[in-house]
Amino acid sequence: MRKFCVKVLFLILYGCSGGVHAQSSNTITDTINTNRLKKLIIGESLIYGVTIAGLSSAWYSEKADGFRFFNDNNEWFQLDKFGHFYTNYHLCRANTQAFRWAGLSQEKASLWAGVSGLAFMTTIELLDGTQPEYGFSWGDMTANILGPSLFVGQQYLWHETRIQPKWSFHPTKLARLNPQLLGKDASQQWVKDYNGQTYWFSANLAKFIQLHPKFPKWLNVAVGYGIDNMINADAEKSKQNGYVPYRQYYLALDLDLSHIKTRSKVLNTLLFVLDQIKIPAPTLEYNPKQGFIFHPIYF
Known part of the structure; x- marks a missing residue:
């Protein structure tokens, strides 16, 4: 539930920026704006660093006691896994528009959006694995991967959603x-x-x-x-x-x-x-x- 709240926060953040930067067409070639791409990478890196530092202080303050796995696949009749799938899909969808704003083609933008979003969420899952009250969930991680995969796959297969x-x-x-x-x-x-x-x-x-x-x-x-x-x-x-x-x-x-x-x-x-x-x-x-x-x- 806590991880879901973090994803919703990022979804709102990137959703707003994604809408502003939305492109009018799905181009298949790059017209990279180097200045915009640098600003985007620096901005997302700062957000990533500050967020992870804040989470480490607020939620991961307990001393790590090894790494543990936690099987929560039977909870909530798996509806929470749909939540992970949904939020990571839309994080990828919104972040794609930011990369499109920087000049990447629709396919490359979606791929890099998926990779960057997954890297962030994987960090959270790994941090969970160090905490005695949480643990690394393979079910959550699978849903985290499948969500962006649906978005990226559609761009490469059909060039549209x-x-x-x-x-x-x-x-x-x-x-x-x-x-x-x-x-x-x-x-x-x-x-x-x-x-x-x-x-x-x-x-x-x-x-x-x-x-x-x-x-x-x-x-x-x-x-x-x-x-x-x-x-x-x-x-x-x-x-x-x-x-x-x-x-x-x-x-x-x-x-x-x-x-x-x-x-x-x-x-x-x-x-x-x-x-x-x-x-x-x-x-x-x-x-x-x-x-x-x-x-x-x-x-």
Whole structure:
């Protein structure tokens, strides 16, 4: 959870800069601006150094006692792994725009964005491995790699983004049952309460198959995954408290905001950031407890 908060912070930071520096086309050749590239490397190196130093002081202050591994793959029905996947994908997506601003081609920019972002997150995972209360998680590390890989792979395969991971959240009543773990108020619950989070894969059908010319190119179809009734990270502990956790699967329509172009850098930045959030829409849900459920609006 703590690492997820750090990633969200970086996601917001790079998301804003990425939107401002967004390029209008996916060029396949480099037109490197040496001055911009130097500024970018220096700036990101400073952010990296200051952040790691701050984390070491605030969260890794305990004396290291060797290196340990921690298997948390069974926690939260793996929804936290989707969180790692999602945040690292969008860190790569946003940082790609910064490298595009420096003149790299779309493919090279995405590759370097993925490598630099993964280097930062790997440092955090390694630091976790030195702490007795954390430990190095192979599950987290795998998700950290797969997220950027999806973005980079699409740029090299299709020279565009066709599938975008997205996120949505709605508050739940479960948080008050374990506020320490799920959040004491709204400012914490949107990050901590996994019961209210849904992770989506939003696909632009028009980019995959030949559709009618009038079919809206901004219309996506999204599949989602969520969980419910988990007041503890471990399903068995939740059951001991009288709550039987279950998985949720969703199908809904979505928007591809990258098709909206404006002359305003502020508006472009806002659209760039919002394109990582699943819009509220009519949604079909399936879960093993209630079967199929139709939601007129789900977020």
